[in-house]
Amino acid sequence: MPLPLNDEHRDLAASVAAFARRTAPVEATRARFAEYAAGGRPDSWDALLPLGLHCLHLPEEYGGGGAGLPELAVVVEQLGKALFPGPYLPTVLASAVVASAGTDGEAGRGSRNPAGELLTAFAEGATGALVAGRGLSAARSGDGWTVSGTTGPVLGLPGAEIVIARADVEGRPGESLWFRLAEGPSAAVDAADGTDLTRSVGRLGLDAHRVEEERTLRGLTPARVDLTVNALLAAEASGITDWCLDTAVEHARNRVQFGRPVGAFQAVQHKAAMMLVRSEIACAAAWDAARAAGQPPLQQELAAAQAALTALPLAVDTALECVTVLGGIGFTWEHDAHLYWRRAISVASAAGAEEGWATRLGEAALKGRRDFSFVGEDDLAELRTQVGNTLEEVLALAEDEVTSSGWAMGRGGPRRALLAEAGLVAPHYPPPYGLGAGPAEQAVIGEEFARRGLNQPTTVIGEWVLPTLLVHGTVAQQERFIGPTLRGEVIWCQLFSEPGAGSDLAGLSTKARKVPGGWSLSGQKVWNSLAHEADWGVCLARTDSDVPKHQGLSYFLVDMRSAGVDVRPLRQATGLSEFNEVFLDDVFVPDECLVAEPGHGWRLAVTTLSNERLSMGSTKLHHGSADRIRRLLETGGHDAGRQETVRALGRGTAREIALSALNLRSVLARMSNLDVGAEISVLKVYNTLAQREGSRELLRLLGPLGCVVDPDADHVIDHIGLPAVLFGGGTIEIQLNVIAQRVLGLPR
Template identity: 60%
Template sequence: MPFALDDDARALSEMVAGLAARHAGLADTRERFAELAAGAEPPASKALVDHGLHALHLPEELGGGGAGLAELAVVAEAAGRALVPGGWLPTVLASGALQLLVPGHPALARFADGDSGALVLRGLTARRDGEGWRLDGVSDPALGVPGARWLLVAADADEGRLWFLLDGAQPVLVDEPVDLTRSVGRVDGATLGVLTPLAVTGDGDAIGARVDLLVNALLAAEAAGVAAWAVETAVAYVGTRHQFGRPVGAFQAVQHKAAMMLVRAEVAAASAWDAARAETDVPAQQRLAAAQAAITGVHPAVEVALEAITLLGGIGFTWEHDAHLYWRRAISVAAMVGELDAWEGRLGVQALSTERDFGFLEADREPALRAEIADVLDRVAQLESSLTSTAWNRLEPGPVADLLADARLVAPHYPAPYGRAAGVIEQAVIADEFDRRGLTPPSTVIGEWVLPTLLAHGDPAQQERFVDATLRGHVVWCQLFSEPGAGSDLAALSTRATKVDGGWRLQGQKVWTSGAHLADWGVCLARTDPDAPKHQGISYFLVDMTSPGIEVRPLRQATGRAEFNEVFLDDVFVPDGCLVGSPGDGWRLTATTLGNERVSIGSRFQHGAAAGLAEHLRAGRGADSDPGALRALGRCVAREIALSAMSVRSVLARVNGGQPGAEVSVAKVFSALAQRANTRDQLAVVGPIGATSIGGFAAEALGVPAVLFGGGTVEIQLNVIAQRVLRLPR
């Protein structure tokens, strides 16, 4: 998904790309490595200043553009993608932090006029000297220090963090940069004399949280741009490079590596985007967003850039190829964000008291709709019946289900008379109203995938018979697709349907059927023409699960639960009225069902390892001050925030006219891998409790295979990403 989601943001990104193509070609940048390391500004810097991109975020009354962090992040991502050289990023970090610390400071007008700057955050301490302060030590390396006109320097003291604005003309230490396209240097406190601070911030300070957010959001956005370039470059290469008589990109190992690169790049982009959108949030939310951006936004770019080089092979490891320049930028950015362990710990501490808020609607958005929904849900809250049964999370029939179905709130995106044909914003408003009352929106579970197929392809009689009854909880569905010899390869199914008078006779076996032991009806794929090609001759049937000849055998899982089943179909009669579409339409109809399935699964992350681990630490069963436990919690939270950010970002892309794309399969892969990693981190923290049923930690871990397999295995999803999204050859 493009980093820029709306027309204005896309235009801004395209402007940066155009400026980079004209003024920041990598051939020219290569010739300037030595002068760039010394702090000289390349032609690209003047072009960015001429177009106001250096002051995009500064107040209009000071000569700036009056824009926000979201716009700066778009520029940073595009600059990272083009590897724009010079001091744009350190300059906007310095001026942006100064505006946060001392709004309207006179130096901001100088920044707006084109002065360069650098932000020095770590390594210095401050001590009193009479009426002023002296700085001790040598700062950590910081971007853009050599050549900067202004240095905004932080130093730690007993009073808190002190901030000083220094003239960049004073001597600095020039380091040899890893990123050859811009300077890195340090400030020696011994050379500075007595100074007066311009601001003081402390632990938990709101301004400090905003500075952290600014820095991490822009570093993450630039890293996302680097990762995007790496994916595009590697995929283009393996799609055309031939070995062993085939395109390299046709080999599954290569396809999976390329697909995982895209997954990491999309996670990085979503993390950076989430941090940028947190600019107006409260400080606690900003701390969550800043920390997760450092963990899941910045650092993955290093791995993506390295994987690009491995796919490029020897040519990618040469000095002449640009891949190592992007790899160097990723390494440099990851270093500048600071120690990963520290950010994991900070996120863990914040997560003990705060959850990330992913609401994106104003409280007064769609007031008439809100009032209508509020009236219905207030009545729901007064009823004793629950929305769902504890059995397979099915919609429980009764007054609540009837009330919600009458109000067309069970599936508001369905067309009338079953839903409201609600668009993305309307759906979000409805979900927000449920959330305000602590109510879980109803689910028809497998019905959420079946009903769209019936609405799109079923006849009026089928729709009248099944849709409303399902929305009221009277019909529960299962999906009879997978077989012992046809799991992810559904088209290889062998269940047969033979035409008889008035209907069809089904013979075969299905497996891994979720909830079949509780279902009233099932959707079944069966082969009606055994002589047709593999993806043809398949038909789509609605099967009454009480029909003679059906035997359901629950499969007990490693967890001890029995949620999946074998289903045996022995001469099961299905009337003609339960064939959806025409004979042979099954595969086409299945695409509708699976398409809805992937959207549903990919848009949710209900694992909850972070919440469980946080509760464990808060309850005192673990050491809530133990750095290792807090880092583990931070990693779990970062993964869950990144996945939720991808989901919200996808929704907003649709609001702006986009369609679901790569993010659907990407989210499915990342959700499964995140759950696997989260359970591992969880068990590593809880210790001996993991050998018991206490807290459900072992049960979470034992349930991971269901996530890795469900909705298509990770490997199948990687195939989908590689072949359908990245367009690699089969």
């Protein structure tokens, strides 16, 4: 899914894509590499200006379109996907930074407003470049400044008509001077051979360059500058990943080897599916940065740094994978893949070193967290009052929930009963069990719980089972099970996986034989969490062996205290027993505990599993979380230095922000009636990868402390427990198969 989440942005993206295809085909760009390296404009520049694509983000009073950073990011993404050449991105980077300074502040000693004059020039079509890195230093000189030094490579510098530059102020650590460069002998632009062949790059050298006060810019904050730059670089990176994915998938569908499309081979399918995962995450990271404009400085810092750590490296990785899927043809000069790869490397490098951003994000994460709320404090006031009053009643009751020894929910008491009666245990359920709450209502309810320090209740496995009963169960089944589960009177487990049928669920062998008044179930289930505490289990069993394996399955509700049910805990590598194997020996299940008709079990199982994956694709990491690294910094329970640990926190925070951004995009897409497509599977895959990498990162920090088990921290056991999420709800490999075949349409 590209950046747009509403009809207006989607229309904008479609028109920009059509413009780029019509006016700037890549084959035409190839013929002008030398011109672009010198700062030349494409022939389509004059066609771009009347459309206002260069200035849609600038204030209307200066000739702009009055839009914002999110709209500009949509344009940058589409032009990036088209490999639009020349000074467009460097120009909007410069003009967007100037626009972020505002135009109402002090302009210097005269009456001129330098920001306003620059914005007018940009709106009229002037090209620009932004020199925001290190290398220049400024010293006070009379009523102006003297700037000297040499910068690193800057995109779009050769040929730029307006250069906006930053210098470190001597003697004032952390203070910057922003100014417009003036032409003259004290300023020299040294053009370089660019990695990206489609735009210029060069270094700026200043030798006692005089900057009058009237050429300085005020009101530019580091957080907003970083956010503006990184959001736009990330938007272009998102466009690059989108092109690479489309190109690789098209090749995999059509290229035939060994008598089959190469996309039919699992290795290629997994490569393509991981490209989709990277593309979706890069897009979410860019989107989150663009939406942070106007938020408080700390939110801007967090969003800017995560974009640099997430979207930009993912574009480089995705471009390389595109080449590997294409094979030898992708490694030729004639194929366009290397041009996108070069651009991905260029924009990632332009943002600065990843390790620097990891440090900055880690330090920012110690100050606060990224805000992913999407409803205002005054929104849905009546619902807030209603929920708030109920929660105040709950707080007035004594805490009497009987806690579980494992993952199961606690047995409910009056507090839980009151919440269930008010529809607040599962507010998204329809009445009488819930409030029929949509995403906005659910967000408000969650905020009211958090405001009072209350955790929202969960039915754990019931959160996957009850939706199935709501859709497919009889009225009697719904009345019998839904209310008691919500009140905490019934705990569920899931009896799906078998020793010989884990990921291949349709290959299960547990038999259900028809007997008078019901069914007799026999077989073995495994990896059943909560089975040792559960009252009831949902069981998939084979009722017909003469039909294809998906068609012969049925969905049963099993009383776990029935005769013939034998639950045996499985001791894991962690030393804990959180899972079980369950033996069913002629277990009687009455007819009223068969859900839907015999043979409909697969359809029901898909409902259950889809709810499971949605839940497990949430942004809370059970293993390797950034919070664990925060605790290391607080307690000193690590062997690494502080800076290395802070960088690890930054990387972990970037992963979690990207997950949260993807989750929020999914919610907002549903609210806009958009097809969310692959998000659930992508969330599952990236969530699992994030937990694996975060847990491994913890071990890298522990050093010799990893030789012992710390009962107060258990970071080693946290890593050893990873298989629970690597296998649960479908392995990464199974999820990649689903993405490749069902989403990307690669042949089976």
